[in-house]
Amino acid sequence: MSILKSNYYKKTAIPYLSFLVWSSIKGHLTPLKPANKRWIVLDPKKLQLWMIGHATLFINFFGTFIVTDPVFGKNLTFHKRLVAPGFKITDLPEIDYVILSHAHPDHCHKKSLRNLSRRAKTIILPKNCSDLVRGMHYKKQIELSWQKFGQFPDLTIQAYKPVHWGQRYFWDRTRRGYNSYVLKKNGFSIFFCGDSAYGKFFKDIGRKNKIDLALLPIGTYNTPNLRRNHMGPADAMQAFSDLRAEHLVPIHWGNFRMSREPAREPAEHLEKLGHQANLIRKIHILNNGENYSL
Numbered sequence: 550m551s552i553l554k555s556n557y558y559k560k561t562a563i564p565y566l567s568f569l570v571w572s573s574i575k576g577h578l579t580p581l582k583p584a585n586k587r588w589i590v591l592d593p594k595k596l597q598l599w600m601i602g603h604a605t606l607f608i609n610f611f612g613t614f615i616v617t618d619p620v621f622g623k624n625l626t627f628h629k630r631l632v633a634p635g636f637k638i639t640d641l642p643e644i645d646y647v648i649l650s651h652a653h654p655d656h657c658h659k660k661s662l663r664n665l666s667r668r669a670k671t672i673i674l675p676k677n678c679s680d681l682v683r684g685m686h687y688k689k690q691i692e693l694s695w696q697k698f699g700q701f702p703d704l705t706i707q708a709y710k711p712v713h714w715g716q717r718y719f720w721d722r723t724r725r726g727y728n729s730y731v732l733k734k735n736g737f738s739i740f741f742c743g744d745s746a747y748g749k750f751f752k753d754i755g756r757k758n759k760i761d762l763a764l765l766p767i768g769t770y771n772t773p774n775l776r777r778n779h780m781g782p783a784d785a786m787q788a789f790s791d792l793r794a795e796h797l798v799p800i801h802w803g804n805f806r807m808s809r810e811p812a813r814e815p816a817e818h819l820e821k822l823g824h825q826a827n828l829i830r831k832i833h834i835l836n837n838g839e840n841y842s843l
Contacts, residue, residue, distance in 0.1 A: 584635045586838035591642070596737055596762065596843040600835035601635045603804040604656055604743060606764065611735050613703045615646045617764070618656040618743065619665050625654050628805040631812050635838030644669035646704065647687070650743025651727035652678055652717035655805060673699060673706060675715060675726030693728060705733040709754060711745030713778050729754075737761045737843075740792060744801060746777055747784040751791035762843060763794035766801030767819055771810040779808075782819035786826065797832045798841060 589599060593612035600606060604618040621638055623630050638661070647669045650656055659681065666672070666685035674682070676694045693699055693708035708728040715725035731754065732739040740754060740763045754760070765788055770781035780788065782799075789797045802815040816834050823829035833841045 582632045584633045584837035586635055587840055589636070589640065589642075589840075592842075596739075597840060598762075598798065598835075598842075599635060599840040600798075600800075600837055602630075602632060602837045603802075604650070604764075604766065604800045605634070606798075606800070607636065607641055608739070610704065610732065610739065611737070613646070613734060614642055614644050615648060615732070616641070616644050616665065616669070617648045617741055618650055619647060619661040620655060620658040621661040621664070622658050625658070625805065628655065628807060630804060631806060632804055632837050635836075638664050638668065641668070645671065646701075646706075647672040648706070648730060648732075648741060649674045649678065650711075650729065650741070651675055651713060651715045652681060652725050653715075653744070654717070655807065656743060657681060657717070671701075673730070675708070675728045677725045678715075681717070692726070693730075694726060695728070703734065707731045707733075709750055711743060711750065712748040713744050713746065731758050731760070733758075740764065740794065742766055742788075742800075744778070745780060747780050747788055751788040755792040755794075760792045760794035762796045762798065763789055763792050764798050764800050765789060767799040767815040768802030768810065769808040770815075772808045775808055782815050782822055785819065786822050786828075789828075795831065796841075796843060799832075799834060804837070 591609050597609040598606050603620055605620050606617050608615040621634050662682055663685050666687045671689040672682055672687045674692050676692050679690050679692055682690055691699055695708055695710040697708055699706040708730055711729040713727050715727035729743050730741045738758050738760050740760045742765050744766055765785045766780055767782045767785045769779045770776050799819055803812045823832040
C-alpha cells in the first residue's frame with residue numbers, strides 16, 4: 550500500500566499538514582504580543598511556578614528548580630508564536646532538572662534544550678529520546694519508561710503513559726516514548742501531563758497519588774482528529790476530577806496557532822466551566838510571565 554494511501558496519512562497527516570501551512574501563513578502576519586512578565590523571587594519554603602508559555606514552566610519545588618518541555622524560541626517549523634515567552638533562559642537560576650514529556654517540536658525545541666543545557670544539571674526524557682540531546686551539556690540524561698521511578702536525593706519522579714504519541718520524524722512514529730509525570734517532594738505531588746487526550750489513566754494516578762497541583766493541557770482540539778490525542782477544557786475538568794487534585798494550572802494554550810480554536814478560547818471556556826462547577830478558586834489561569842504559589 551502506498552504510504553500516501555494509508556489511513557493514517559489520509560485521515561490525520563494530510564489534513565493536519567494542510568492546516569499547518571494555512572496557520573503558518575496566517576501566524577507570520579500576526580504581531581507578537583508581549584508577555585505579562587513578573588520577576589522571579591524565589592522562596593525555598595514554597596512550591597512556586599512561573600508560566601513561560603505553552604507547556605514550558607519554571608517550577609521552584611521547595612528549592613529544587615525544574616523546567617518542563619523547554620520552548621523559548623519565537624518560531625517552530627510551522628508555527629509562529631502569538632505571545633512572547635514569559636522569561637528568557639538567562640532570567641532563570643541554575644536548573645536542577647529539565648523534564649521532557651515527548652519529542653514533538655512544541656514540547657522539545659532543540660535550540661532551547663541546547664541553550665538550557667549550559668545551566669541545567671539533569672534532563673529526564675521518555676524512552677528512546679536521548680538522541681535528541683546528544684552533544685549537549687547535560688551532566689545526566691535519564692530515560693524513564695512507563696511506570697518507572699527516578700529516585701533522586703531531592704525528588705522522586707514517576708512516568709505514566711498518556712493518550713498521545715511520541716513521533717518526531719516520519720520514520721520514527723512508533724519508536725519513541727511519551728510520558729506524563731508525577732513529581733514528589735516534602736509530601737507534595739505535582740502531576741505534569743505534557744500532552745494527552747482524556748483517558749482512564751487519570752483515575753489510576755488519582756487512586757495511587759495525592760495530587761496537590763495538576764498541570765493539564767487544554768488547547769489544540771478543534772481540528773479533525775486532534776481530539777484523539779489532545780484535551781479540551783471539558784476533558785481537562787474531568788481529568789482534574791479523576792486525579793482528585795487540589796489545584797489546576799492549565800497549559801498548552803494561547804501561544805501557538807496549532808488548531809482552529811481562537812487563542813484564548815480554551816482558557817475562557819475553562820474559566821466558565823470552573824464557575825459552573827464551583828471550582829474556580831482551585832483553577833489558576835496564568836498568562837506568560839505570571840506565577841502561582843502553593
